[in-house]
Amino acid sequence: MDGMTQRQVIQVSTVFFLLAGFHARGSAEEDQCFVCHSLLEDRPSVLYQSDVHRRSGISCSGCHGGDSSSDDMEQAMSEQSGFRSIPAGDEISAVCARCHSDPDAMKPFGANLPTDQFSLIRGSVHGGGSVKGGESLIQCNTCHGAHGIVRVKDKRSPVHPLNVVATCAGCHSNPAYMRTYNPSLPVDQREKYRTSVHGEKNASGDAKAAECVSCHGGHEILRAEDVRSSVYPTNVPGTCATCHGNSDYMAEYPIPTDQLETYSGSVHGQALLGKHDLAAPACNDCHGNHAATPPGIESISNVCGTCHALNADLFSKSPHKAAFDEMGLPECETCHGNHGIVAATDQLIGVSEDAVCSQCHAEDLNPAGYQFAMHISSLIDSLETEEARGTALVDDAENKGMEVGDALFRLRDVRQARFETRTIIHSFNQEECTAVFDKGFAAASFVSGEATRAIDEYYFRRIGFGISTVIITILAIALYLTIRRIERRQKEMLHT
Amino acid sequence: MTGGQPSPSTPKKDGSIWFRAYTWIDERVQLRTLVDFLGKKYVPVHSHSIWYYFGGVSLFLFIIQVLTGILLLLYYKGSEELAFESIQFIMSKVEFGWLIRSIHSWAANLFILAAMIHMFSVFFERAYRKPREITWVTGMLMFFLALGFGFSGYLLPWNELAFFATKVGTDIAGALPLIGEPLLVFLRSGEDVTGATLTRFFGFHVAVFPGIFSVLLGIHLILVQRQGMSEPFGEEGEYGKGKKTMPFFPNFLLRDLLLWLLVLNLIALLAVFFPWELGEKADPLASAPAGIKPEWYFMFMFQTLKYIPAHIGPFEGEQLGVLFFSAAGALWLIIPFLDRKSKIGQKSRLLTYAGIFIVLYIILFTIIGWMA
Numbered sequence: 001m002d003g004m005t006q007r008q009v010i011q012v013s014t015v016f017f018l019l020a021g022f023h024a025r026g027s028a029e030e031d032q033c034f035v036c037h038s039l040l041e042d043r044p045s046v047l048y049q050s051d052v053h054r055r056s057g058i059s060c061s062g063c064h065g066g067d068s069s070s071d072d073m074e075q076a077m078s079e080q081s082g083f084r085s086i087p088a089g090d091e092i093s094a095v096c097a098r099c100h101s102d103p104d105a106m107k108p109f110g111a112n113l114p115t116d117q118f119s120l121i122r123g124s125v126h127g128g129g130s131v132k133g134g135e136s137l138i139q140c141n142t143c144h145g146a147h148g149i150v151r152v153k154d155k156r157s158p159v160h161p162l163n164v165v166a167t168c169a170g171c172h173s174n175p176a177y178m179r180t181y182n183p184s185l186p187v188d189q190r191e192k193y194r195t196s197v198h199g200e201k202n203a204s205g206d207a208k209a210a211e212c213v214s215c216h217g218g219h220e221i222l223r224a225e226d227v228r229s230s231v232y233p234t235n236v237p238g239t240c241a242t243c244h245g246n247s248d249y250m251a252e253y254p255i256p257t258d259q260l261e262t263y264s265g266s267v268h269g270q271a272l273l274g275k276h277d278l279a280a281p282a283c284n285d286c287h288g289n290h291a292a293t294p295p296g297i298e299s300i301s302n303v304c305g306t307c308h309a310l311n312a313d314l315f316s317k318s319p320h321k322a323a324f325d326e327m328g329l330p331e332c333e334t335c336h337g338n339h340g341i342v343a344a345t346d347q348l349i350g351v352s353e354d355a356v357c358s359q360c361h362a363e364d365l366n367p368a369g370y371q372f373a374m375h376i377s378s379l380i381d382s383l384e385t386e387e388a389r390g391t392a393l394v395d396d397a398e399n400k401g402m403e404v405g406d407a408l409f410r411l412r413d414v415r416q417a418r419f420e421t422r423t424i425i426h427s428f429n430q431e432e433c434t435a436v437f438d439k440g441f442a443a444a445s446f447v448s449g450e451a452t453r454a455i456d457e458y459y460f461r462r463i464g465f466g467i468s469t470v471i472i473t474i475l476a477i478a479l480y481l482t483i484r485r486i487e488r489r490q491k492e493m494l495h496t
Numbered sequence: 497m498t499g500g501q502p503s504p505s506t507p508k509k510d511g512s513i514w515f516r517a518y519t520w521i522d523e524r525v526q527l528r529t530l531v532d533f534l535g536k537k538y539v540p541v542h543s544h545s546i547w548y549y550f551g552g553v554s555l556f557l558f559i560i561q562v563l564t565g566i567l568l569l570l571y572y573k574g575s576e577e578l579a580f581e582s583i584q585f586i587m588s589k590v591e592f593g594w595l596i597r598s599i600h601s602w603a604a605n606l607f608i609l610a611a612m613i614h615m616f617s618v619f620f621e622r623a624y625r626k627p628r629e630i631t632w633v634t635g636m637l638m639f640f641l642a643l644g645f646g647f648s649g650y651l652l653p654w655n656e657l658a659f660f661a662t663k664v665g666t667d668i669a670g671a672l673p674l675i676g677e678p679l680l681v682f683l684r685s686g687e688d689v690t691g692a693t694l695t696r697f698f699g700f701h702v703a704v705f706p707g708i709f710s711v712l713l714g715i716h717l718i719l720v721q722r723q724g725m726s727e728p729f730g731e732e733g734e735y736g737k738g739k740k741t742m743p744f745f746p747n748f749l750l751r752d753l754l755l756w757l758l759v760l761n762l763i764a765l766l767a768v769f770f771p772w773e774l775g776e777k778a779d780p781l782a783s784a785p786a787g788i789k790p791e792w793y794f795m796f797m798f799q800t801l802k803y804i805p806a807h808i809g810p811f812e813g814e815q816l817g818v819l820f821f822s823a824a825g826a827l828w829l830i831i832p833f834l835d836r837k838s839k840i841g842q843k844s845r846l847l848t849y850a851g852i853f854i855v856l857y858i859i860l861f862t863i864i865g866w867m868a
Binding site for chain 2: 401402403404405406454461462464465468469472473475476479480482483486487490
């Protein structure tokens with residue numbers, strides 16, 4: 001007997017005789033496959049005891065074929081009875097799909113059971129071909145297992161929220177395996193996740209905390225670069241808000257649930273969701289992806305500085321950095337806000353009611369800061385006025401048909417200087433701020449000078465034209481009189 | 497004034513500086529011969545004499561073009577990177593540069609207008625009839641060159657409108673059968689309008705065209721002087737037999753000068769009140785702006801091509817259109833040899849009606865094109 005040990009031969013023979021002895025007591029409806037294999041105590045039959053399919057009355061033959069009513073092994077596992085042995089490769093998913101993609105077949109087990117898993121997974125990132133060739137990358141049993149399949153809500157299920165991270169990590173934390181499919185994809189998601197708030201809660205047994213499936217989906221997982229993906233930048237806020245925007249779901253957690261609402265109205269939200277500007281940050285750009293966690297007070301400038309590098313750098317060198325840290329103020333957020341951040345305007349600076357400086361720098365308590373804010377505010381106003389004046393003069397000159405290309409070009413410098421003032425203000429250093437303002441004032445002065453000169457030139461041309469017309473008219477009259485005189489003389493000569 | 501007028505006198509024989517200068521030149525180049533020739537030259541006076549002045553006005557405008565063109569050359573840089581900026585510099589930084597450029601641009605348009613009027617007046621008067629066929633041909637060749645001056649000069653500022661107008665214009669030339677493709681490549685110095693096209697057009701504009709034009713102009717003027725002014729049908733006759741004439745020098749020449757002064761003032765007015773705009777610098781990667789139009793003197797042809805269906809039988813409509821205008825231009829060039837009636841002293845009504853139709857057609861389609 002090739003391939004069978006002596007011990008196995010004895011076991012099979014024992015089972016055969018036992019079955020033969022108890023044949024008269026065996027029920028016709030009883031799953032004879034399971035009866036026999038249970039006696040063998042093989043792993044599949046042990047696992048299948050608790051399998052959701054067995055509990056629903058599905059015999060081994062449901063997947064493996066054969067005649068489960070026959071206690072004759074030869075007959076039960078014969079080709080005539082449709083026995084197909086152990087399915088392999090795509091056969092596995094095809095066997096599952098035979099029932100799970102058939103609404104009629106699934107209806108008796110629950111009216112709301114989905115039947116689109118097979119088509120979803122074929123269209124997902126996992127639906128591609130395996131490196132082995134000829135079969136799909138994953139099969140149903142890759143995640144759900146076989147024989148011991150239980151409901152997702154069952155804590156023993158490998159896809160239960162508390163287990164799914166480990167299940168996904170089975171492949172995604174395996175560098176050697178992942179390299180064969182997507183070498184650029186990180187393999188540290190599980191480690192990062194375990195450091196996140198979500199990961200910590202999940203590890204402590206909180207099944208409500210987000211895990212892989214919560215954000216990426218189950219069967220329908222797509223690449224993050226795919227615009228249909230739930231983690232595509234423009235879809236991320238909505239994905240996060242599935243939980244974070246649900247006040248009932250989040251009731252037991254002491255955090256607000258209006259982030260999506262405030263973010264949508266913010267300058268970032270309008271850019272990302274309104275203009276589809278992918279450079280604008282979504283939730284994960286500030287909070288992290290797998291390691292999602294609220295930024296610490298002292299690190300907010302670093303988070304914002306990922307994009308607003310100059311502002312963050314200037315701020316970190318400014319006297320405000322130490323003061324904010326000491327007072328426990330969240331850096332950028334103190335003046336600009338967080339989720340509902342709006343486009344910064346010049347009105348933020350100064351000592352008016354709309355300004356943020358005066359919230360800390362009261363005239364009597366902090367006169368130096370108060371004076372600085374007032375001074376910078378007046379410089380901003382002056383530069384704005386100078387820009388408006390220059391623009392008006394250039395427009396006037398252009399409307400008069402004058403060439404003011406240089407002034408138009410330098411007008412950009414004024415505008416640029418105004419933008420720079422909004423950055424340099426984060427240094428809160430009078431000398432550095434004044435240098436930028438001076439650059440803007442110099443450009444504005446050039447623009448106004450050039451435009452004024454062009455307008456003066458416009459009137460000079462008209463005066464010049466008037467003078468030249470007078471001269472030409474005099475010359476024309478003189479010429480006309482000369483012609484008359486010559487012709488009169490010619491007539492006189494003819495008559496004489 | 498009747499015939500037999502005294503010839504213009506040479507400077508008085510005294511010791512004045514003018515007389516001494518005249519004598520000095522005369523001793524070397526026989527100036528007296530030329531003076532005597534001019535003294536005997538008369539211009540017919542009749543109801544159509546006004547048309548004689550448009551030749552002179554065209555000449556005056558050409559002289560302005562040459563002078564202002566030379567001044568622009570002092571600052572213009574004919575390259576893709578610098579052409580626009582150099583014109584901008586001329587317009588804003590060079591003393592009176594704006595005036596020179598505006599005069600050059602306005603005078604160019606007035607030159608073509610004056611030449612057109614001159615051409616049609618000659619046509620309707622049949623002044624091209626024997627013995628002035630060569631004068632007509634040289635004049636027509638100069639007119640075609642003037643269009644070439646206009647087309648090549650339009651691109652030189654390298655602005656957006658000029659760039660795309662040149663693209664469209666050379667595309668049309670490229671539609672010609674057989675020679676279209678090589679002609680397009682020759683004009684553009686490649687497949688597309690690029691900096692190489694600008695350099696080529698600059699060369700045409702300031703060297704090739706002026707050289708050929710000067711030779712033609714010389715022949716044209718010598719012929720006009722040798723053959724005198726043509727007279728309308730029925731008014732031919734010999735001087736001194738009751739026919740009204742005036743001496744070319746100084747009477748006609750001074751009248752010419754008077755008109756030139758008025759034209760000069762008109763150009764100054766246009767240059768000051770309607771300075772020639774520069775627009776935006778050409779960006780070959782940008783899409784063509786809406787409403788690209790050629791200069792007004794190409795407008796009637798451009799507009800006609802727009803009305804021609806894409807396909808006429810087995811031929812492409814645009815090809816047929818370009819061929820038609822080329823053939824019409826060639827016929828117009830040799831009209832003195834085709835008009836047999838004028839050779840026997842008769843005026844062909846058919847040609848007159850054809851001429852009126854052409855003028856009305858040009859005016860109408862130019863207006864439609866301008867308003868479109």
